[in-house]
Amino acid sequence: MSGDVSMLSSDDDKPLKPRAGPSGRNGHVAQNGHSHSRAIQSSSEDEDMPLSQAARKSEPATPRPAKRKQPSFTSSSEDDTPLASSPAKRTASAAVSMPGAIEATATRVATANGKRKGSKKKVDTDSEFDDDVVPASTAKRATNGRTRKAPPKKKVKQESDVESEDSDDKPIAKKAAAARKRNVKQESDADDSDDDKPLKKPPAKKAAKKVATKKSVKNESSSEAPKSKRSATKAKSEETDGAVKKAKKKKEEEEEEVFRWWEEQDPDGDGTQKWRTLEHNGVYFPPPYEPLPSDVKMKYNGKFVNLPPESEEVAGFYAALLETDHARDKTFNKNFFDDWQKVLKKNPPRDGTKITNFELCDFRPMYDYFETEKAKKKALTTAEKKELKAKKDALEAPYTHCFLDGRKEKVGNFRVEPPGLFRGRGDHPKKGALKYRVRPEDIIINIGDGVPTPKPNMPGKWKDVIHDNTVTWLANWTENVNGNHKYVFLAAGSSIKGQSDMQKFEKARELKNHVDRIRADYSRDLKAKVMQDRQRATAMYFIDRLALRAGNEKGEDEADTVGCCSLRCEHITLQPPDKLIFDFLGKDSIRYYNQVDVDEQVFKNIRIFKDNKEDEDDLFDRVGTASLNKHLQSYMKGLTAKVFRTYNASITFQQQLDQGTPEKGTVQEKLNAYNHANRMVAILCNHQRAVPKTHEQSMGKMREKLRGFKYERMKLRHALFAIDPKYKKNKKYSADESDLDDDAIAEQEEQLKAKEIEKVEKKFAKDNEKLAEDGKEPLKESVLKERLQEVEAEFKRLKKERGTGKHQLKRDRPTDKIEDAIEKLDEKIKVFKLQMEDREAGKEVALGTSKINYLDPRITAAWCKKHDVPIEKIFSKTLLTKFPWAMEVEDEWKF
Structure with a gap:
């Protein structure tokens, strides 16, 4: 605790006003x-x-x-x-x-x-x-x-x-x-598959091997260790060396040489021919609808309704949105019910129920089933989740990449959007309308002349197959709600x-x-x-x-x-x-x-x-x-x-x-300046948004964490005073943390105590699990009780220290080490306050849109180089992949 107390969270700032959230409802929504x-x-x-x-x-x-x-x-x-x-x-x-x-x-x-x-x-x-x-x-x-x-x-x-x-x-x-x-x-976002093998392998790197070999030699040369121990160490080192080699080989197989098109004299971009050869596997259609279990049915006028799969699927689209703002919108509800009526006319309930009044519909049973299924998926073990993901990736693998002029390129939106209810943006008059399932007969495929025509992963034939090398899309179709064309392009x-x-x-x-x-x-x-x-x-x-x-x-x-x-x-x-x-x-x-x-x-x-x-x-x-x-x-x-x-x-x-x-300035101060500049552009371009619903909760956690830093600093100061009272006269350490009064300290220690108790209980349970696996007797409850008593005693001691201005560290440290720890905390507090200011300032502005679409990425790349700011602090992996050409600029480059 105290000096080595774990950094928790709490706050000295005034809380922001909370935002009221929408209330849920049972049954249908009026x-x-x-x-x-x-x-x-x-x-x-x-x-x-x-x-x-x-x-x-x-x-x-x-x-x-x-x-x-x-x-x-x-x-x-x-x-x-x-x-x-x-x-x-x-x-x-x-x-x-x-x-x-x-x-x-x-x-x-x-x-x-x-x-x-x-x-x-x-x-x-x-x-x-x-x-x-x-x-x-x-x-x-x-x-x-x-x-x-x-x-x-x-x-x-x-x-x-x-x-x-x-x-x-x-x-x-x-x-x-x-x-x-x-x-x-x-870097590719797709997972490992045969299609991810590079067309040209980069040269192998040797740094990892050298480190592993050095470690192996060091272990083998230890003469003081017993022979059996040296053998075990050597075996372990060889195993590690083998793992490094295997990982290196896998990495080499995954990496692909980037086509540095920006270094060519005449890159394709003149508005005429876009490619010479194009080969791909088409688009990936979502799986067919699976009917709900026989005991899961919606209600109409208080009675269960036996719907055929076609009508049940559309009802399920609405049921899944029952607790969202969409289900509380009159236009959304009207458009959904109008389109559902058309489906019901072709596929009426099997029990003869006539569904004519939206107010009498109760989709709650379907909603509850969907929520139960979500909870089951969430409760899966990591291994089970990985297995499911691997199966999904294996199905999608053939569609993630194409071959453009002999180069392997990643495809962007290769998945056909599944059927559902149109949500639109803003106050769209068609929100809630039914989006039909897209079939091969709706899709035009664009592919190189003379290459095999891809086969759809569901029954049907393509609407048309063309060979137009003046456009860059791979497939297109027309969606039914607004009659707009949808395209499949290459990835960013x-x-x-x-x-x-x-x-x-x-x-x-x-x-x-x-x-x-x-x-x-x-x-x-x-x-x-x-x-x-x-x-x-x-x-x-x-x-x-x-x-x-x-x-x-x-x-x-x-x-x-x-x-x-x-x-x-x-x-x-x-x-x-x-x-x-x-x-x-x-x-x-x-x-x-x-x-x-x-x-x-x-x-x-x-x-x-x-x-x-x-x-x-x-x-x-x-x-x-x-x-x-x-x-x-x-x-x-x-x-x-x-x-x-x-x-x-x-x-x-x-x-x-x-x-x-x-x-x-520090890196954080420079990042704040960057985000301020980005905010100015976002405001100029009207990239506004409502304050996120989680903003106040997020800021509360940050304030708690800041209070934890200050509490830890206070305890380190008091430890110095206990060692040498002369430190009280030093201006650097004499001033108290103004926002840490007795109540705040008590609250902080209560939170620390609860966290420590939870930590002890978890460790006790984990130790018993390990003992059980080894076939040994589990620890007695008295051991847990004894550990908890130690925690209680520690926090009683902290309580007695309140108001004394002194603190005893759990482990003795020299004063210079304590001074260094205080200095590091001062810097950490300064940086954290800047982060809080930055987040609060950006709560009503969306920075991503301008960063992706309106700001030349070379400005960011040059700025990062000039001011020694890691570009990974600003650009995500996706943006680094999207703008490789921008990373080549010098630090003096200007827009």
Whole structure:
């Protein structure tokens, strides 16, 4: 205890307000609630930013007046004064501060300017679905007497920029040797299988063998040990040496030589031919539905219902979600029940029950069964879990990799999504709809000409087999809910994906050469006499300064989310003399709320654009995303509004790092500076989220751990005082821990005592298990009692020490060792406080999205090299695999 007391946890900080969670229900759930949308992504951030994602709470909408009052002013574009600001400096970010952005939530909110009609719905350019999804059709809409047509749909989508924000974004705990070397090795997430054998084996390493041999020689040369002991040691050493060799051989077989495409003179990326040969095994279909046991049935009007497998499967989809927010959402429930009715019509209950009222359905028996099965899986032993995983991996192994131009490349999403209920993002009108089971007849396979056609792992034939080497997808199909195309691409770490990522960031860097001219032009056009040019210039101002998505039109059956070009008059409130208040739902129904001071001319333009319009009318009624992007193409090939967003995110990040990184700070202080810069970008790009439900619990544990550090430091100080009272006069040790009063000390010692008792009891049980295995008599209960009495005596002694300012260590230590221990604790406390501040600051911001999609990874790689920060503290194993090309930059590289 005391000086060598184990580090526990507790807190000296004021607790945050707890967030109330949804209450569970028995039986079916009434349709009296409104489910909220999922938050943004990622990646789990609990241990090293970003924090784990959480669902947002809904906000009640407030009524709006029918019409807006007409503003009283006289406008004349000819009388307008020119902009005061000059064109921005090259490579500088035009992003402005965003007060109020942190309050953004993923919920439908009451807008500031009054009501809007639900008939006009729009969305931002970045679809609310994954980038692997392409809308099946585009929309036309009449606007103020004209028809605006969305850009024609491409035949196929080549690449996806958006990655899911999940646990893959957790930084790895230990430093991977490959990440710091020039010759970066691509690490595979897949488990061992024949398909994982490298095409070219790397040279064998000898370091491990040398260590083992040295150890063996040392053991053999020990003359003092008995002969039998030396023999045993030698045998053990040889066994260890053999194990090292075996492990080394296995590692060599698993490693694959990375294709260093970024060092080629002309990597494939010109938009034409993407590959020469392509061979793969198709996609992996989920197993067929297994009916529930005969005694597990749902109830209708209090009676059990005998459902056929087809109807039972759909009922099970809903039952599994019974205790989630989805089952409390009226739209979700309605869409589920409507689709289930169609299935029931084709596959009615065997006992003749007529299911017509959702309120009379009780899915609780099915839910309880699913929970019991989950508990059984969780209770499996480690060996059983490994066996199940091995069987699953063996089934999936043929689909995890393909051969592209003779190279073995990892496939990304090779699994076909199983049937289920559509959840959507945000307040999607189709949430709860039934997603049908995808079959081979629904899928088009893309493969090299002349190679064997893969066979599906379920009965059926492919819809079509094509040989198109101008696209990078391996398979595609159309999902039934929204009619969107789903694609199977190569994994993030593949050469094709890497080239796409690199080209994206290089395109953003190229914008540096044109941005001054573009800004000068749109600043001049803010006063243009032609209203279309003036609206386009104002939209470009918002896209450049606020990093807004361009926005696009959308239909009635999609969530009402908007971007810059699809803003309605209700979404912007004028606050004289020069402030605009933005309030709308952006991508994924994330609320964008921002108060921005703008140029005088921009303020005047918005007032003109809103004149004589209703709240639900378009703000930019003469500008669309197609015309805007066409205008941008005149400045630079491939320039779109999204390139501006990537450019501003990366240049802002570079500037924040350059300004905020302490040259002589600790690693944790530098990491805090990195995360602060990342947060600035996340706020700029509106990558907001609700505070995770586990945040307060997590912070509580951290506060307890901090209190444990302080308690240990206090005991070490008191040990010094007991040895030599002169230490009380030393300022370094004389001051008490201000937040450790008698109550806090008592609580800390109670927690330590409980932990010590648990430790003793576990050790006693483990000792008896070992004795039983050896066929010996177990220890008597009196032994346990004696050990527990020792614990009680120790904590009684600690209790007596309270208030004395002295402490007796369990093992005597010299004062210099105690001083060193205190110094180490001081550093540990300092670092831990920084970690707590970092986590608290990032609770409402999702850092993973910008890190994966908008920040040039070379900025991070160069920064880590320059400031001696292990990149594994920031990039997860997945990101290191995704961005091997970025690890090659020098420490002086700048975006």
